[in-house]
Amino acid sequence: MKRKLADPPSPQNDPRFQRERAEFSLVVGCERCVYFAHRDGTCAHRYPNAAHKLSAFEPGAEPAGSFCKEFELA
Numbered sequence: 001m002k003r004k005l006a007d008p009p010s011p012q013n014d015p016r017f018q019r020e021r022a023e024f025s026l027v028v029g030c031e032r033c034v035y036f037a038h039r040d041g042t043c044a045h046r047y048p049n050a051a052h053k054l055s056a057f058e059p060g061a062e063p064a065g066s067f068c069k070e071f072e073l074a
């Protein structure tokens with residue numbers, strides 16, 4: 001029988017992530033990405049980015065934050 005992997009926990013609800021994010025000033029979120037269009041809040045690659053914006057990483061945010069594979073620090 002194949003073992004089913006559980007979904008990874010969202011970083012927004014991970015106390016260790018939140019603690020280390022503050023402690024080390026971790027940079028996450030579209031707003032810090034070179035591909036973010038500040039004029040209208042969209043992604044230059046046209047990705048749906050609601051779950052990648054900075055606000056999505058706050059505890060309890062919907063949709064839950066997830067890391068973007070295309071994130072590139074601006």
Ligand code: SF4
Nearest residue numbers: 030033036043068070
């Ligand atoms: S590439 Fe990813 S992190 Fe960057 S703006 Fe687009 S969705 Fe956001």
